[in-house]
Amino acid sequence: MDDSVKKSRRNLFFYRLHLGYKPPYHILVCGSFCKQALIDKISIAEQLSECLCGEVRLQTTKCAIKEYELGGSSLFAPYKQLKQYDALHCHSKFKGSSKCLLQALTKTDTKTKYMIATQNEDLARKARQENIPILHIISRRICLDDIPQDFKTLETESLKDGKDKKVSKLQRELGLDEEDTESRKKKEKEKRKMSKRQEKKMIQSLDESVNSGEDLYLNSILKKSIDKKKRRKKKMSLLAGRVKTSLL
16 A cells, blocks of 8 residues: 555544544535646546545535636636536625635535545645645645644544444554554564574674684573574474464
């Protein structure tokens, strides 16, 4: 799993566990996002559902469509893309897409929880202040923005608490349990490598001291113990191999 995918899944885990987001995800799409997706040749619906591990419902606002319609030929392609999505009802007067999208995101009279897909930094900053998940394109990949700083401690606690059935189920669903086992295996491998390096250094230092004629008796005892340890390890691995073949 790619690092950016892992990060997005961890952020999604938090939003689902603590802020009540669940599939199908309702996403308000900004014209700037469509424009970048067309430049990077990204299929928005396909990559979003892959990023969020679930069904997505893409929506926009009439003001967002209007802004790109008035933008002329340079914005015609993103305008065509935006027109494909369901347009939410907004105020009768045109106020610009950023204001309109932010108003739709922060509406309190609806049960729908929205995410925002945008490349507009000002809109993203304002949405972040309202704890709304932000999706943006980085290096030709759609990513879910970091969780708000205020919730960082809450995130680490929730990831540690694997005993809760809801937490462990959600981790399995998002593939985060596989990631944990992978990192555990990696750590174990590094520990084994470290112990081997230490053993080699010990043998080298013993050889040096033997050659210099210092503490010959003590060095021979230490060398014997290391050889014994090596033989024991070899014996155990052979035994494990025989058990495995007998089980097969």
